[in-house]
Amino acid sequence: MNTARRTLGPTIAAHGVMILYTLIALFPVFVIVTNSFKSRRAIFRDPLGLPTSETFSLVGYETVLKQGDFFLYFQNSMIVTVVSLALILIFGAMAAFALAEYRFPGNALMGLYLALGIMIPIRIGTVAILEMMVSTGLVNTLTALILVYTAQGLPLAVFILSAFMKGVSDDLKNAGRIDGLSEYKIFFRLVLPLVRPAMATVAVFNMIPIWNDLWFPLILAPAEEVKTLTLGSQVFIGQFVTDWNAVLSALSMAILPVMVLYVVFSRQLIRGITSGAVK
Amino acid sequence: MTALSLENVNKSFGTVHVLKDIDLTVEEGEFVVFVGPSGCGKSTLLRVIAGLEDATSGTVRIGGDVVNSVPPAKRGIAMVFQSYALYPHLTVKDNMGLGLRQEGADKSVVEAQVAKASAMLDLDSYLTRRPAELSGGQRQRVAIGRAIVRDPKLFLFDEPLSNLDAALRMNTRVEIANLHRTLSASMIYVTHDQIEAMTLADKIVVLRDGRVEQVGSPMELYNNPANRFVASFLGSPAMNFLDRSVPGLAPGRTIGIRPEYLSLSEDGQIAGTVTHVERLGGDTNLLVRTDQDETLTVRLFGQDPTEVGAQVRLGFDPARAFHFNAAQERVTADAA
Ligand SMILES: Nc1ncnc2c1ncn2[C@@H]1O[C@H](COP(=O)(O)OP(=O)(O)OP(=O)(O)O)[C@@H](O)[C@H]1O
Numbered sequence: 340m341n342t343a344r345r346t347l348g349p350t351i352a353a354h355g356v357m358i359l360y361t362l363i364a365l366f367p368v369f370v371i372v373t374n375s376f377k378s379r380r381a382i383f384r385d386p387l388g389l390p391t392s393e394t395f396s397l398v399g400y401e402t403v404l405k406q407g408d409f410f411l412y413f414q415n416s417m418i419v420t421v422v423s424l425a426l427i428l429i430f431g432a433m434a435a436f437a438l439a440e441y442r443f444p445g446n447a448l449m450g451l452y453l454a455l456g457i458m459i460p461i462r463i464g465t466v467a468i469l470e471m472m473v474s475t476g477l478v479n480t481l482t483a484l485i486l487v488y489t490a491q492g493l494p495l496a497v498f499i500l501s502a503f504m505k506g507v508s509d510d511l512k513n514a515g516r517i518d519g520l521s522e523y524k525i526f527f528r529l530v531l532p533l534v535r536p537a538m539a540t541v542a543v544f545n546m547i548p549i550w551n552d553l554w555f556p557l558i559l560a561p562a563e564e565v566k567t568l569t570l571g572s573q574v575f576i577g578q579f580v581t582d583w584n585a586v587l588s589a590l591s592m593a594i595l596p597v598m599v600l601y602v603v604f605s606r607q608l609i610r611g612i613t614s615g616a617v618k
Numbered sequence: 619m620t621a622l623s624l625e626n627v628n629k630s631f632g633t634v635h636v637l638k639d640i641d642l643t644v645e646e647g648e649f650v651v652f653v654g655p656s657g658c659g660k661s662t663l664l665r666v667i668a669g670l671e672d673a674t675s676g677t678v679r680i681g682g683d684v685v686n687s688v689p690p691a692k693r694g695i696a697m698v699f700q701s702y703a704l705y706p707h708l709t710v711k712d713n714m715g716l717g718l719r720q721e722g723a724d725k726s727v728v729e730a731q732v733a734k735a736s737a738m739l740d741l742d743s744y745l746t747r748r749p750a751e752l753s754g755g756q757r758q759r760v761a762i763g764r765a766i767v768r769d770p771k772l773f774l775f776d777e778p779l780s781n782l783d784a785a786l787r788m789n790t791r792v793e794i795a796n797l798h799r800t801l802s803a804s805m806i807y808v809t810h811d812q813i814e815a816m817t818l819a820d821k822i823v824v825l826r827d828g829r830v831e832q833v834g835s836p837m838e839l840y841n842n843p844a845n846r847f848v849a850s851f852l853g854s855p856a857m858n859f860l861d862r863s864v865p866g867l868a869p870g871r872t873i874g875i876r877p878e879y880l881s882l883s884e885d886g887q888i889a890g891t892v893t894h895v896e897r898l899g900g901d902t903n904l905l906v907r908t909d910q911d912e913t914l915t916v917r918l919f920g921q922d923p924t925e926v927g928a929q930v931r932l933g934f935d936p937a938r939a940f941h942f943n944a945a946q947e948r949v950t951a952d953a954a
């Protein structure tokens with residue numbers, strides 16, 4: 340970008356808006372993390388205050404970690420999120436490639452059908468899904484969650500990825516065909532690396548809702564050994580008393596893995612964008 | 619032996635009929651150029667030959683074998699694309715070697731072929747770079763190298779020079795001509811640029827709307843065009859077509875005269891006013907508006923003092939003029 344030609348005023352304004360937005364977006368996270376290090380009384384007396392030597396307390400973390408299942412919940416969430424993302428990306432990309440690359444009767448109709456899911460929330464089908472899971476015996480398994488999340492993520496993935504794949508040069512794919520690459524190799528070796536930024540976008544878009552979801556774990560997999568982190572944290576929220584220390588500590592720890600995943604994907608995003616720029 | 623023969627090849631995309639009854643042969647070692655206006659189906663024809671599109675009907679033979687249902691990689695062809703189409707994540711060397719490696723050739727064979735091609739194209743110092751680190755001209759040479767490495771029976775070029783600047787285009791054109799001589803391979807070359815067509819081709823195929831209009835050597839087409847379309851397509855500046863300014867022309871007839879066969883002369887048959895002068899140093903082009911309100915171009919050799927606004931008379935040798943009927947077909951001068 341040509342910074343020399345841009346005037347100072349708009350630059351400051353733009354940065355001001357972005358900083359303001361960042362502050363607003365980070366504020367709840369900040370409150371959660373700081374309060375998780377405070378004693379219960381300090382949380383209520385001064386919710387916005389930073390932990391001081393008096394109010395500092397790790398009691399929340401102790402409660403959470405002593406509650407032995409926490410690591411299991413953590414692991415469950417991780418498995419569900421990572422496997423769902425992997426399935427969304429691989430199947431989404433493959434469907435998108437077929438739609439973008441091959442001419443076959445009903446191509447446009449198929450594209451529309453696959454994209455329809457973007458407009459219809461999957462939760463509308465909860466009852467039917469639950470019935471299906473019951474009859475296939477998948478209730479209280481991580482597989483149930485993975486299947487549902489994959490179905491939930493695919494429409495947007497197919498939609499975004501097929502748009503990007505249409506942009507990949509035909510000549511490049513044809514050069515691959517002439518050099519004897521199979522359609523699979525063309526897909527994996529030529530097309531996928533070029534749509535990596537789009538893949539990262541899809542991954543980020545899908546990751547957070549899956550990680551945070553409470554609905555489907557509650558309905559499809561409430562059993563102790565398959566609870567996800569979000570569901571597991573609910574044990575600290577009672578009907579009458581809520582162990583805020585524990586809730587805030589659990590939430591704080593739940594942020595970490597998503598952040599790691601996010602950093603991984605956003606690195607891909609940035610690398611993809613810059614590699615496109617130098618073409 | 620014929621390197622390629624097409625019999626009655628048709629190609630439709632849905633209801634759009636793009637190629638219509640194409641019949642064509644390319645002899646061993648021949649350099650054939652496809653020219654035609656944009657959208658006439660040149661690229662589509664090339665892709666049908668390459669096997670990237672299936673012909674809707676008709677037979678495609680390469681080296682005598684029917685290849686209609688043979689995949690591109692097994693047709694013994696190599697293709698160079700306008701957009702280079704290099705694999706962005708591979709080095710120059712791997713880009714060039716990929717095709718052979720896919721065929722399962724020995725590592726040493728691949729090395730040797732790549733070395734040979736890169737020596738031919740002066741690419742030795744770039745072998746470890748990626749395409750992003752090369753200039754446009756270098757990328758195009760890599761793309762050509764990738765084709766050479768496969769040692770194909772037939773080379774296909776789709777407007778390979780159109781992304782290069784004028785000077786580079788000329789160099790690369792010469793390079794391709796040399797390559798054709800060295801490899802004595804059969805080549806098909808698609809272009810918009812009639813200079814490329816005239817200078818490179820053994821045989822030019824003029825296409826229009828998915829049909830072959832005329833096939834012949836560049837000079838045959840230049841000196842003996844079958845119809846007005848071919849006459850107007852080859853030659854720069856383009857041929858002049860007059861139907862009012864020349865006295866004694868039968869109605870419905872058009873006369874075509876190349877700009878270089880018109881000359882300024884006191885007793886010329888065409889009278890007009892000079893509206894524009896282009897001085898190119900070696901040549902001078904005059905744009906003349908005739909008294910009958912038709913515009914024509916006159917190409918004079920050397921430098922000419924004629925100024926804009928001058929009244930001129932233009933003459934030509936009737937033997938050098940082409941006659942066309944109302945259907946734009948070529949006819950002899952005296953045929954009624
Ligand atoms: N996949 C396709 N589906 C439908 N129509 C197509 C397809 N590919 C090409 N066409 C049509 O076929 C015609 C010929 O296209 P083609 O690319 O062969 O033209 P061309 O002679 O190479 O033109 P240019 O000189 O501009 O490259 C065009 O009218 C184009 O719209």
Ligand SMILES: [Mg+2]
Nearest residue numbers: 660661662776
């Ligand atoms: Mg073309």
